[in-house]
Amino acid sequence: xxxxxxxxxxxxxxxxxxxxxxxxxxxxxxxxxxxxxxxxxxxxxxxxxxxxxxxxxxxxxxxxxxxxxxxxxxxxxxxxxxxxxxxxxxxxxxxxxxxxxxxxxxxxxxxxxxxxxxxxxxxxxxxxxxxxxxxxxxxxxxxxxxxxxxxxxxxxxxxxxxxxxxxxxxxxxxxxxxxxxxxxxxxxxxxxxxxxxxxxxxxxxxxxxxxxxxxxxxxxxxxxxxxxxxxxxxxxxxxxxxxxxxxxxxxxxxxxxxxxxxxxxxxxxxxxxxxxxxxxxxxxxxxxxxxxxxxxxxxxxxxxxxxxxxxxxxxxxxxxxxxxxxxxxxxxxxxxxxxxxxxxxxxxxxxxxxxxxxxxxxxxxxxxxxxxxxxxxxxxxxxxxxxxxxxxxxxxxxxxxxxxxxxxxxxxxxxxxxxxxxxxxxxxxxxxxxxxxxxxxxxxxxxxxxxxxxxxxxxxxxxxxxxxxxxxxxxxxxxxxxxxxxxxxxxxxxxxxxxxxxxxxxxxxxxxxxxxxxxxxxxxxxxxxxxxxxxxxxxxxxxxxxxxxxxxxxxxxxxxxxxxxxxxxxxxxxxxxxxxxxxxxxxxxxxxxxxxxxxxxxxxxxxxxxxxxxxxxxxxxxxxxxxxxxxxxxxxxxxxxxxxxxxxxxxxxxxxxxxxxxxxxxxxxxxxxxxxxxxxxxxxxxxxxxxxxxxxxxxxxxxxxxxxxxxxxxxxxxxxxx
DNA sequence: CCCCCCTCCATTTTT
DNA sequence: TGGAGGGGGG
Numbered sequence: 001x002x003x004x005x006x007x008x009x010x011x012x013x014x015x016x017x018x019x020x021x022x023x024x025x026x027x028x029x030x031x032x033x034x035x036x037x038x039x040x041x042x043x044x045x046x047x048x049x050x051x052x053x054x055x056x057x058x059x060x061x062x063x064x065x066x067x068x069x070x071x072x073x074x075x076x077x078x079x080x081x082x083x084x085x086x087x088x089x090x091x092x093x094x095x096x097x098x099x100x101x102x103x104x105x106x107x108x109x110x111x112x113x114x115x116x117x118x119x120x121x122x123x124x125x126x127x128x129x130x131x132x133x134x135x136x137x138x139x140x141x142x143x144x145x146x147x148x149x150x151x152x153x154x155x156x157x158x159x160x161x162x163x164x165x166x167x168x169x170x171x172x173x174x175x176x177x178x179x180x181x182x183x184x185x186x187x188x189x190x191x192x193x194x195x196x197x198x199x200x201x202x203x204x205x206x207x208x209x210x211x212x213x214x215x216x217x218x219x220x221x222x223x224x225x226x227x228x229x230x231x232x233x234x235x236x237x238x239x240x241x242x243x244x245x246x247x248x249x250x251x252x253x254x255x256x257x258x259x260x261x262x263x264x265x266x267x268x269x270x271x272x273x274x275x276x277x278x279x280x281x282x283x284x285x286x287x288x289x290x291x292x293x294x295x296x297x298x299x300x301x302x303x304x305x306x307x308x309x310x311x312x313x314x315x316x317x318x319x320x321x322x323x324x325x326x327x328x329x330x331x332x333x334x335x336x337x338x339x340x341x342x343x344x345x346x347x348x349x350x351x352x353x354x355x356x357x358x359x360x361x362x363x364x365x366x367x368x369x370x371x372x373x374x375x376x377x378x379x380x381x382x383x384x385x386x387x388x389x390x391x392x393x394x395x396x397x398x399x400x401x402x403x404x405x406x407x408x409x410x411x412x413x414x415x416x417x418x419x420x421x422x423x424x425x426x427x428x429x430x431x432x433x434x435x436x437x438x439x440x441x442x443x444x445x446x447x448x449x450x451x452x453x454x455x456x457x458x459x460x461x462x463x464x465x466x467x468x469x470x471x472x473x474x475x476x477x478x479x480x481x482x483x484x485x486x487x488x489x490x491x492x493x494x495x496x497x498x499x500x501x502x503x504x505x506x507x508x509x510x511x512x513x514x515x516x517x518x519x520x521x522x523x524x525x526x527x528x529x530x531x532x533x534x535x536x537x538x539x540x541x542x543x544x545x546x547x548x549x550x551x552x553x554x555x556x557x558x559x560x561x562x563x564x565x566x567x568x569x570x571x572x573x574x575x576x577x578x579x580x581x582x583x584x585x586x587x588x589x590x591x592x593x594x595x596x597x598x599x600x601x602x603x604x605x606x607x608x609x610x611x612x613x614x615x616x617x618x619x620x621x622x623x624x625x626x627x628x629x630x631x632x633x634x635x636x637x638x639x640x641x642x643x644x645x646x647x648x649x650x651x652x653x654x655x656x657x658x659x660x661x662x663x664x665x666x667x668x669x670x671x672x673x674x675x676x677x678x679x680x681x682x683x684x685x686x687x688x689x690x691x692x693x694x695x696x697x698x699x700x701x702x703x704x705x706x707x708x709x710x711x712x713x714x715x716x717x718x719x720x721x722x
Numbered sequence: 723c724c725c726c727c728c729t730c731c732a733t734t735t736t737t
Numbered sequence: 738t739g740g741a742g743g744g745g746g747g
Contacts, residue, residue: 063736091737115737189737224736257735356733361739378735415723539737559734581733597734620732621738 002079003048006041010034017277018042020244021051024271026222026264027246030308031293031603032284032565035246039220040070042244043085044077046216055084058214060233062221064089064540066563070220086214090229091189092539094196098187099535104203105195108185110400110531113538117384118405119143119188125408126176129431132169145170146177150190151258153197153228183436184404193228200235211238222247222267226258234270243271249304250297253559253597255589264304282308282603284565286315289609292635293602299634300592308603317641320632321612326359326573329614330366333570336610337553338370340568347373351554351566353601355579358619359572360555373552377560382542387494387505388512392537394484398469399530402436411437411461414493418461422454438462464488477529478517485509558601569605571598574613575626598631675720683720 007015014034017027018041029035043059046052061067071087086093095113102109114122123146124139149159156175162168181187187195200207217237219225222245225233237243245267252261268274282290290308297303323329337350352363360376367374382388390413396406412418429449430440444450445459468487472480485491494505519533544560554566558579573579579598584590602609613628632640675685 089737113737116735192737254735256733358732358739417723419723541737544735557734578733583733593734618738 003041003044003077006044006077010037010041011281013277013279013281014038014041017279018045020275020277022273022275023242024267024274025242025244026267026274026276027244027279028264028276028304028306029246029248029279030282030306031248031251031600032282033279033308034283035248035279036066036070036073036220038279039218039244039246040073040077043070043074043218047078047082052216053084054082056213056215057085057087057218058093058216058236059085059087059218060093060220061087061089062224064092066220067092089539090232091192094192094232095535095539097196097199098192101199101203101206104206105199107187107195108400108402110528111185111187112396112400112403112406112531113192113535114181114186114188114405115384115538115541116143116189117389118186118409119146121408122180122184122186122405123173123177125404125427126180127173129180129427130172130176132173134169137166137169142170142173142177146174147188147190148258149174150188150194151226151228153194153231155194180404183402183434185400185402186405190228193232197228197232197235200232207235210236211240214241216242217244219243219245220247223249223252223261223264224254224259225263226260230260230263230266248306250300250306250596251562251600253562253593253600255593278306280306280308282310284606285310285603286313286607288315288317288639289602289605292318292609292639293599295636295639296595296602296631296634297599300595301588316608318635318639319608319610320574320640320642321610322628322642322644323612323614325616326362326614326618327366329572329612330362333363333572333610333612334366334370334372336570337367337372337568341372345568347551347553349567350570351556351561351564351568351604352570352572353556353558353561353604354572355558355581355597356573357557359578363555363572367553367555373550374555375552377544377554377556379544381544382508382511382515383537384541385505385508387490387508390490391481391485391488391509391512392534394465394468394488394490395481395530396534397438397465398472398480398484399528399534401438401465404430404437407437410488414489416461416489417453417457419454422450422458425450425454426458477519477533478513480530481513481516485513558597561604562600565604565606567605567607568610569601569608570610570612571601572612573617574611574629574632575617576629577624577626578617579629579631595631598629676717677720678717 007018010018011034014037017025017038027035027038029038039059043057046057047054059067059070061070067088071085074085074087075081086096088096098105098107098111102111120139120143123143127133127137127139127142149156156171156178159171159174162171181191200210214236217233219233224247233243245264247264249261249264252259255261268276285293285308287310290310294307321329321332323332333352337347340350341347354360354363357378360378364374364376383392390410393406393409396403397410400406408423411423426437426440426444429435429443430437433440433443435443441458441462445455445462448455450458464487468484471487472483475483490509491506494502494509497505516533519529519536558571577585580591580594584594611632613626613632616623616625618624675683677683
């Protein structure tokens with residue numbers, strides 16, 4: 001068997017995991033320990049030994065990219081092309097289920113998926129509809145709340161009544177939003193999961209069918225799974241199925257968006273027969289880098305426990321550069337990269353990682369100046385671009401006339417004299433009648449509820465969409481797309497604009513046509529290619545990276561670096577308040593997640609890791625002085641090599657504190673970095689200053705009270721000897 | 723209806 | 738500091 005030859009290349013715990021016949025298997029896979037390898041080999045093993053038919057396998061991942069990779073690698077391992085395996089994301093699989101069982105779920109057959117941008121628009125609209133225009137409650141907050149509830153498996157009706165007026169309002173919005181989605185026949189991301197779960201709970205025969213079918217269920221990145229996803233898995237697997245989960249509690253960095261690391265611990269409680277296998281041998285990094293990673297993560301509590309090791313070499317020490325400010329930091333990194341390039345290294349092997357996107361600007365400037373090609377991960381994705389979304393909105397409206405989000409988006413794009421006033425009238429009608437905007441528009445025209453000009457414009461819009469629908473009925477998907485672009489006026493609209501941006505917009509619309517041309521409509525269970533394409537687009541917004549194909553250095557946040565590896569990794573901005581970020585460092589759970597993020601960052605490096613921090617950094621226009629990140633201090637000193645320019649003042653991270661000697665505001669006797677005493681808050685250290693004269697204020701980090709901003713004029717601060 | 727100016731705000735991101 | 742969104746003016 002082909003798979004047996006492959007298995008020889010795996011180490012012993014990896015083989016054990018691949019071949020385990022225990023019903024419940026938990027693989028704790030450290031960074032770079034061959035996690036995906038184990039998962040794909042296990043699937044191939046199950047299929048080739050006949051333990052499972054491809055039909056009986058369901059594998060779940062978190063991202064589309066991971067799903068594609070998994071499928072491809074499994075196919076490469078097998079001597080034949082397996083058919084019938086379900087490999088996909090939670091949302092993708094849920095969508096597939098809803099498509100198959102729309103009737104049982106009382107969904108319209110051609111229901112559409114709402115992405116977060118559309119969702120926010122709908123939330124905004126719902127809020128105006130039910131008359132909530134409280135400035136203290138932003139639509140974003142309401143959207144966050146709705147998603148949080150759905151992630152926890154709660155519908156509006158299930159949310160507990162609360163005496164808190166804020167909660168009551170949010171609940172009201174959630175309820176109205178649910179109704180709006182229902183009217184429009186749209187489903188958001190959380191709804192996909194919620195409905196898929198309800199499908200199991202409310203339709204035992206359907207559940208039984210899938211339970212019979214999927215005897216082997218495998219889950220990747222288990223530490224990122226949220227409540228509803230775990231619940232869905234548990235019901236599906238019931239008493240009979242084999243469930244393999246692979247994850248790393250130390251790499252859980254998405255707690256803030258609902259992921260529950262606790263599920264890893266919960267798993268072996270829920271299934272007491274669970275076999276736990278640890279993958280600790282690392283094939284990626286030098287021993288030095290692994291020691292640093294182990295030392296940092298060791299500061300977290302409640303870990304399941306793992307220690308990475310390697311048979312490889314010690315490698316270079318970790319460089320720590322103490323920059324004077326963020327510009328100096330960027331300059332140094334560019335210089336180091338330049339040197340590596342001169343030594344013949346490839347730019348593709350290098351990455352600069354940072355905590356927040358705002359840091360990228362200074363880095364970019366330095367790279368441009370040094371003429372180093374780079375690419376930034378994290379911009380807009382293809383299907384998120386305005387011009388592309390506009391075309392898609394026309395297509396969505398053709399597919400489903402009740403899609404309010406789509407209609408709102410394009411009713412006046414390009415401008416056709418349907419202004420805010422008119423749209424508001426249509427909304428009011430829709431609200432009164434409890435119908436979709438489309439029907440409201442029809443009513444308004446028919447019953448002459450609008451002023452003449454507006455009425456004509458609305459009627460023209462209705463006719464436009466109906467015409468587009470008729471004209472494209474027999475067309476191939478890509479012809480339809482092209483026709484929509486030409487006939488909707490979008491093409492003309494963007495042609496009239498001038499500048500580089502407008503040209504890019506036109507190109508992107510053409511790119512969309514190419515995408516539809518290449519779209520595979522030959523898949524199983526495709527009823528309408530248009531519906532299928534729209535669903536695919538909502539569920540996978542495309543690559544995040546810039547299209548530049550030259551060899552270039554990668555710039556990205558630590559979060560986006562998860563799952564990647566580079567021989568040379570630079571982590572910039574290793575400062576308290578930035579990393580760990582000040583928004584997360586007060587709570588132990590927040591701080592521990594930051595630490596895991598640091599662990600993720602360190603373990604991206606294969607050959608050489610460089611950390612840098614700036615003693616002074618301009619943030620939001622203010623000069624701030626942060627101490628070097630505690631994470632640097634958590635790395636054993638012998639692993640580090642401190643680099644510091646002769647001209648730089650200060651005593652370095654090892655002894656804490658730096659030599660700031662700038663008078664903040666004359667007359668107060670307060671300097672940056674100075675220890676001060678406050679009558680209520682006690683002792684603290686001055687971190688930043690802003691304003692002058694009567695407006696002068698300082699940011700002080702107190703030992704017990706955290707960080708506070710104080711007006712010098714009022715705060716009774718006294719300077720202490722340091 | 724569009725454009726400009728002012729104000730406000732400021733992790734991390736997938737589906 | 739800079740980007741986004743809202744409001745007001747042309």
